[in-house]
Amino acid sequence: MPRAARPLAKHYGDLVWASLIEARPAGLHTRQLVAATRLKKSQVARGIGHLRDVAAAEHLTPIIYTYKDGYVFSDEPADWIEYEKKQFRQILGRLTRVITGTLDPHLARCPEDEWAQLAVAQLTGVRATLAQLSK
Template sequence: MPRRREALPLSEHYGDLVRVALMEVRPAGLRTRQLIIATRLTKSQVGRGIRHLRDVGAAEHLTPNIWRRRDGYMFSEDPADRVEYEKKLFRLILGRLTRMITGTLDPHMARYPDDEWAQLASAQLTGVRATLAQLTK
């Protein structure tokens, strides 16, 4: 009886297809629509492939994929490209954290000023916020 072949997890398969498509156009990039056409995957499958690539690429010390508005997803060897992308991610996280603090934690503190947990969270997040602000410069 023939031995049954193990199937790749779908995200790994999608990641492989996305990686091959990006490697073929390197150093240029592909926008999501172009990746959909090149890989014949759906938009959500391309997204899963990108996320898998980021997880596996980081783990295997591969060239990280970045995203730029004008180029889409791409592999870049240029450290300036990676720094620019990382700063964008830090700005995104800083914005979300700031909205969480001003929209949730500050009203909590105003209503319950003696709440130990809220004071601890506020003190810790103030430091994180300052660090993220420095990293975005």
């Protein structure tokens, strides 16, 4: 369930939404959104967050980001899948660093720690799932 939007985030999201719809099928980078909406960079970021949390689901229009085009509403499922895979790869990288940089040394020093054992057992499955999804 999407979180409830704060009024300003909704306003920023509406401005970002309108700018992206107007630019369609092209996308806009953050600096272009700042110029188009006359918002600050942080406000554009809140607007993008609102779009991701609420508006995209309401309008059934995924918002993706590419280095080439910036933020864009794409109608191509292949674009959505490529973006989703990139996101899963990033999450996988962060999760792997938590496991190898924190949990593995934790378990090496305290092998009987029940919490660390549980965390490693659960996250190993998540890690395998993310690895499959990011392929």
